[in-house]
Amino acid sequence: MRLSSIAILASAFLFAAVSSLVAASFAVTQVEATTEIQIRQALDESQMGWAEVQADGLQLHLTGTAPSEARRFAALTVAGRIIDASRVIDGMNVTPAEQIAAPKFSVEILRNEGTLSLIGLIPAETDREALVARLNKLKGVEEVSDLLDVAAHRVPDGWSPALDYAVKALNIVPRSKISVEASRVSVTGMADSPAERNQMETALKKAAPREIKLKLDISAPRPVIAPFTLRFLIEDGAPRFDACSADTEEARAEILAAAASAGLEGAARCTIGLGVPAPEWSEAATKSIAALAKLKGGSVTFSDADITLIAAEGTEQGLFDDVVGELENGLPELFTLHAVLPETPEKGEEGPPEFTATLSPEGLLQMRGRMTDEQSRSAIVSLAQARFGSDAVHNGARLDETLPKGWSIRVLTALEALAKLSNGAVVVTPDTVSVSGNTGLESASDEITGLLSDKLGEAEDFSVEVVYQEKLDPQANVPEPEQCIAELKQIQEVKKINFEPGSATIDAESMGVMDDISEVLKACGPFRMEVAGHTDSQGRETMNQQLSANRAQAVLNELRMRRVLTASFSAKGYGEEFPIADNGTEEGREANRRIEFTLLTTDATEDESSLEDHARSAQEDAASAASDEETAAEDAPAASAEDGSGDATEEGSGDD
Structure with missing residues (x-):
């Protein structure tokens, strides 16, 4: 009886102990689960899905690979806000630094005369203070704004030469934006004239190290073209421009399209400039080119608003009258047309008088043919010696008092045109002035055409066959x-x-x-x-x-x-x-x-x-x-x- 009471009492105590243990275990498990859920949600909200959470009793283990040391610390902070930080066990790793992609280093240097700004990201190893000091020493620079950021990463190959070159380039182009990357420099700037632009580009190219990839975009204001000139010819079925001017990109496209419709093949150059006599320039030019195409030969020359159309010899009178009449009625009001149908010379007729001047590659000038009188000869020889040198001129021309009026002016104009060539020849006859040769000046053809058109006047025929050769260009062939x-x-x-x-x-x-x-x-x-x-x-x-x-x-x-x-x-x-x-x-x-x-x-x-x-x-x-x-x-x-x-x-x- 007594043993049975003790057994019952012991069983009761044992049951109570087991029940307490089960209840405590359940409570701990419930706390662990709740804590894991709360911290997991907090980490997800902080965009830290890479972190793993595991509760072990009252302790919490954080594992996973953090993208950076700062993110690892942030994960610990988030967990520490929910439970005691002393209960958080840090088992996280950090991504090695070499696995993090290096940033793209680049600098934009903006210079407008005395003001200079630096914007971009540079390596920490770049001597920032020395860079700013160099820029402050540039002539004309009064203020340097340093807006650079720095990143502690390896300096990429080609970064230092590119940055050094950019600083040097600022001296050449005072108004510029220079973009710098490793082994790459882009220079965008402004020049006061096309000639200055060419000088800047030449200096920039010469100063660039070989390992630098250089991109240049130097703009210059449009040149003033006076007179505003265009000359289009069709000779032996082959169209060509001796000179072409336009006032806008649209006008140039329209003129070149008209030339292509007239049979011109390949690329053609047309200078965009200031000085156009009327907004309807492209309309007048395209209609005149189309008219010449209908005649199938001859030339059309613009000198400002004056247009001279010369048909080819042998053109039918009826076709000439129809084309010229249609063109006259279609031209804008400001433009005036002078049309010429040359007479076909009789067979057996003696050739016209002629003056020729030949300029050799060595700079020697030979003059042959006819001059009007002693006074004219003296003026012509003086001009030749002034243009080509006293010792370089040989005059073999004879006097002929029967030459037509204005002969001396034609000869003087021809010599002025020849002076723009490296070598070549001019031929003057009563009907035409021909200029041919080679030059190292890209604008020579335009300049010669403008000169002849201005000096000879309307109704005068001339031809210009000038070839640009880069080897003759003094800018392109400067010795090292x-x-x-x-x-x-x-x-x-x-x-x-x-x-x-x-x-x-x-x-x-x-x-x-x-x-x-x-x-x-x-x-x-x-x-x-x-x-x-x-x-x-x-x-x-x-x-x-x-x-x-x-x-x-x-x-x-x-x-x-x-x-x-x-x-x-x-x-x-x-x-x-x-x-x-x-x-x-x-x-x-x-x-x-x-x-x-x-x-x-x-x-x-x-x-x-x-x-x-x-x-x-x-x-x-x-x-x-x-x-x-x-x-x-x-x-x-x-x-x-x-x-x-x-x-x-x-x-x-x-x-x-």
Whole structure:
């Protein structure tokens, strides 16, 4: 009885314990599940679906791979807002840095004269302060706005050369937007004229490193065309333009379409410019071209609002009358038409009088044929000598007083046209003026057509067959700086530049050497060069250094007086510092007394100023030449006086 009571009591206690344990276990499981759900929802709302959540009793394990250290910490923070942060066990990994894609580094540099802005993302290794300092040193820059962001990633290949080149390019194009990426630079800018645009593009291309992919978009205002000229011909069934002008893109498209309908094949050039005489220019041009196509031969020439249509010889009178009448009635009101049907010459009739002038590739001019009188011949020869050089002109033309009125004007105009060519010929007859040849000037055909149309007047026929050749273009065929320096050294290997003893005055016999050097530099275009003076070791060192500097400056002055652009050249004296031979012998001292021309490297900030110098005009050099001559005159006696006390032995040993 007693044992049974104890058993019952023990069973009750055991049941209660088991029940409590089951209830506690259920409660813990329920808490774990609830906590996991709450934290999972919070992480999803924070866009952290990569994080895994697992509850273990009162502890919470976070696992998964975070995209960055910052996101890992953010996940811990989210969990810590729901449960005690001490219960959160961090088991998360972080994506390795090398697996994160590097950002695209790029910079937009905007310059409008004195204001400059930097926008973009650069590597942290880029010396930002040094970059801004370089930009502040650019001439004309008054304010630099730094709006750059920085990212700590590896510097991509080609980034530094591209950024360096962009800074240099800012000196060439003062109004520009320069976009920089690794190994890529895009320059968008404005020039004041087409000629300046060509100079900018040439300088930009020369300064660009080979590893840089360069894109240029330099715009220039439209040129003023005076007179506004168009000339379209059909000869032997072949249409062509001698000159074409338009006032808008739409007008150009309409004119070229009319020419294509008339049989013109291939690409044709038509200049868009200012100075159009009437808004209906394209309408008048297209109708005139269509009229010439109906005649199947001849020429139509516009000089402003004056139109001259000359039919081909042999054109039927009835067809000519119909086409001309239709054109006259269809032209806009401002335009006037002068139409000519040439008479067919009788068989056996003697050919017309003629004047011919031929310009050789070497620049020699031969004139043949007829001139009216002695006064006209004198004027023609004077013009030829002024255009081609006194020694280059040979006149073999005879006088003929029976020549038609206006003959001399036609001859003078033809010579003016020939002067725009590198080589070619002109033929003048009573009926026509023909110009043919080669040129390195792309606009030569337009300019010659405008000249003939303006000078000869309406109803006068002429032909222009001019071929542009890139090899003759002075802008396209400028020698490389290294080649120019090599030519200067070759000149001095034959005969060096010598000076009067103990002074900075170039001796008379060396003036021919200076002429040769000047011709080379005129053909070379702008580049950075140092004119360096050197002496032997006799005399005082300070006096030798001053003498060498004065001599280098004297050479630079002589170049300026010969109209060489010297804005990017510098003169420097090195005295006796760098001998190239033994100063213990007379031959060695003679070799050490020298002038050297050295190409300066296009490195760091020095190149920036040189590129700016390239943009200076010839007028600036010419204006400074007179001042430099006075300086040279003052320097020469001073050098002699100084040399007299410190370099006297050099004078006695045959100083150059």
